[in-house]
Every structure is written in C-alpha cells, then in structure tokens.
Amino acid sequence: MPCIQTLSAYWARGLCLTPGDFVIYWVGKAATYYGIGAAAAKIVNCILQDARAVMTIxxxxxxGVSLSLPRLIGKTGIFHIFMPEFSEAEKEKLDHGAKILGETQAAIIHDGELVG
Structure with a gap:
C-alpha cells in the first residue's frame, strides 16, 4: 500500500493535506480533477444523508450573482448562508467583483438563454 505510506509520511512530518490531496495520492494520479470529483461526491453525500453540513458552495x-460562501446544506438543499464579516476594504472588493461577474453574465445570458 504505497498510498497509505505516502500519506503517513506526510502526516508524520506534520504536513496538512486537503481532501483533494488525499484523493490524488489515493488514486495514485497527479491530477486535480480527482479532487473535484471527491468534493462533488461529498456534497451529494451530504444532501442524500441530510448531513446538515457547512460547506463552501x-x-x-x-x-445577484452566484458566490462561493459557507452554506448549511442538507436534503432540501441550502438551509442557511453564513455571510462572513468583511472589513470595509474587503466589502468594496467583493462589491466590485460581484459587479464584474454581473456584467459578464449580462453580456452572455439574455432571458435565461446563453447568447452566442
């Protein structure tokens, strides 16, 4: 089991691995799409089991645009959004970023249909 030995070596040295890292080493591939698949599986599992877990989704x-924020999820979807407290400078940057996303979205979607 070289995978377990690799992970144990990381932990023994005090290094932190993310769930994506775990999947990459577990599968033995150096590809990030395995981490994305693991994250999607975790979200689906939380919904199916009504885990009521807080996840950044x-x-x-x-x-008016989708943002990745901490959300409480369960079998009916999103129960609650936890909006972090921002400094004034951070709030301005978030406002600016959301405005850019909104403008980009408006340029490619009209009446719910993708243009182009």
Missing part, C-alpha cells in the same frame, strides 16, 4: 447571493 457556490450559489445565489444578495449580489
């Missing part, structure tokens, strides 16, 4: 926001 992209979804509707008060800005």
């Amino acid at each position: 992209s979804g509707p926001s008060e800005y």
